[in-house]
Amino acid sequence: xxxxxxxxxxxxxxxxxxxxxxxxxxxxxxxxxxxxxxxxxxxxxxxxxxxxxxxxxxxxxxxxxxxxxxxxxxxxxxxxxxxxxxxxxxxxxxxxxxxxxxxxxxxxxxxxxxxxxxxxxxxxxxxxxxxxxxxxxxxxxxxxxxxxxxxxxxxxxxxxxxxxxxxxxxxxxxxxxxxxxxxxxxxxxxxxxxxxxxxxxxxxxxxxxxxxxxxxxxxxxxxxxxxxxxxxxxxxxxxxxxxxxxxxxxxxxxxxxxxxxxxxxxxxxxxxxxxxxxxxxxxxxxxxxxxxxxxxxxxxxxxxxxxxxxxxxxxxxxxxxx
Numbered sequence: 001x002x003x004x005x006x007x008x009x010x011x012x013x014x015x016x017x018x019x020x021x022x023x024x025x026x027x028x029x030x031x032x033x034x035x036x037x038x039x040x041x042x043x044x045x046x047x048x049x050x051x052x053x054x055x056x057x058x059x060x061x062x063x064x065x066x067x068x069x070x071x072x073x074x075x076x077x078x079x080x081x082x083x084x085x086x087x088x089x090x091x092x093x094x095x096x097x098x099x100x101x102x103x104x105x106x107x108x109x110x111x112x113x114x115x116x117x118x119x120x121x122x123x124x125x126x127x128x129x130x131x132x133x134x135x136x137x138x139x140x141x142x143x144x145x146x147x148x149x150x151x152x153x154x155x156x157x158x159x160x161x162x163x164x165x166x167x168x169x170x171x172x173x174x175x176x177x178x179x180x181x182x183x184x185x186x187x188x189x190x191x192x193x194x195x196x197x198x199x200x201x202x203x204x205x206x207x208x209x210x211x212x213x214x215x216x217x218x219x220x221x222x223x224x225x226x227x228x229x230x231x232x233x234x235x236x237x238x239x240x241x242x243x244x245x246x247x248x249x250x251x252x253x254x255x256x257x258x259x260x261x262x263x264x265x266x267x268x269x270x271x272x273x274x275x276x277x278x279x280x281x282x283x284x285x286x287x288x289x290x291x292x293x294x295x296x297x298x299x300x301x302x303x304x305x306x307x308x309x310x311x312x313x314x315x316x317x318x319x320x321x322x
Contacts, residue, residue: 005301008300008301009301011297012294012297012298012300012301015293015296015297016290016293016294016297017072017290018293019289019290019292019293020072020286020287020289020290020293021065021069021286022289023285023286023288023289023290024064024065024068024282024283024285024286025061025065027277027280027282027285027286028061028064028065028282029061030280032280033052033057033280033282034055034057034081034082034279034280034281034282035048035051035052035055035057036048037278037279037280038082038279039051055081068283068286075088076088077091077283077286077287077290078283078286078287079283080276080281080283080284080287081279081281081282081283081284082275082276082279082281082284083284087283087284087286087287088287090272090284090287091269091272091284091287091288091291092291094267094268094269094271094272094288095268095269095291095295097166097266097267097268097269098253098257098261098266098268098269098270100180100184101184101187101188101191101253101257101260101261101266101268102191102250102253102257104184104188104192105187105188105189105191105192105195105253105257106192106195106249106250106253108188108189108192108196109192109193109195109196109199110196110199112192112196112200113195113196113197113198113199113200113203114199114200114203114242116132116136116196116200116203116204117199117200117201117202117203117204117206117207118203118204118207118230118231118235118238119132120132120133120136120200120204120207121203121204121205121206121207121208121211121238122207122208122211122230122234124208132200132204133204135197136197136198136200136201137197138197139193139194139196139197140194140197140198140201142194143259144190144191144194144257144259144260145259145263147190147193147194147260148186148187148190148259148260148263148264149263151186151189151190152164152186152263152264155186161182161183161185161186162182162183162186163186163264164264164265164266165183165264165265165266165267166180166183166184166266166267167179167180167183168183186264187257187260187261187264187266190257190260190263190264191253191257191260195249195253198249199242202241202242202245203238203239203241203242205241206238206239206240206241206242207230207234207235207238209238210234210237210238211230211234213234213237216229216234246302249299250295250299250302257270258270258273258274262274269288269291269292272284272288273285273288273289273292276288
């Protein structure tokens with residue numbers, strides 16, 4: 001197992017380097033640069049070249065990448081041209097905001113999706129299971145962009161919740177947490193509803209298979225209440241498919257819910273990435289992409305650990321393959 005996880009950590013490091021490097025190269029190869037995008041029409045060519053030299057944009061692609069890679073080895077990922085701050089300081093701030101959104105969406109999806117999956121999977125017929133399945137299919141078919149717009153429309157028409165941002169312009173003393181929670185409802189629901197539908201479908205399928213297992217039928221024949229079997233023994237046995245993707249879901253959420261953050265103006269990693277792409281801030285683009293890859297790699301490792309806890313046989317099999 002030690003060798004297996006060492007290999008996974010090495011792969012995570014390679015993934016981060018590869019993704020951030022590819023992002024830097026692609027951002028540099030695109031037409032234009034930060035100076036030409038931000039400069040006015042009246043700027044002289046001499047001033048333009050001076051600004052490009054200031055940011056290292058006058059170097060060839062190979063030279064710029066070589067210098068950036070050497071600095072990144074010292075954990076120096078360059079300066080954001082747009083914000084005038086080190087990338088290694090700016091990215092963690094926005095990643096923390098994304099983590100707040102991701103955690104809220106994950107808790108919401110887990111508390112909603114898993115119980116509904118148990119209900120729909122343990123009952124083959126009925127009005128309630130049918131409604132749950134139909135709602136999950138609808139939510140899965142809706143892209144996050146459409147879900148965000150729908151929830152923003154409801155919030156705007158009712159006036160019950162803020163429609164954007166992370167904090168209000170004026171926050172009463174002692175009300176910072178309550179203000180944050182109010183702003184969190186719409187983006188967390190936009191991210192969490194499709195995720196809850198996915199968890200419900202996975203849990204429902206696994207539960208329907210476990211219900212027919214011999215150990216469940218034998219327990220039922222001994223007179224043990226069906227609800228006790230479903231919510232205890234069968235539930236744990238049916239957790240393996242969810243555990244297998246749980247870490248990946250966490251990694252994907254932390255890497256930035258791009259569409260939701262942009263629509264709801266949530267100041268997270270996805271929103272920062274969009275601003276960096278628009279302004280052609282190549283070092284910030286690389287930093288955001290690398291952070292997203294790091295979250296995804298850590299999520300994959302977390303998924304393996306969760307699967308090992310739920311089903312120790314899976315960890316033994318993967319260790320033997322490694």
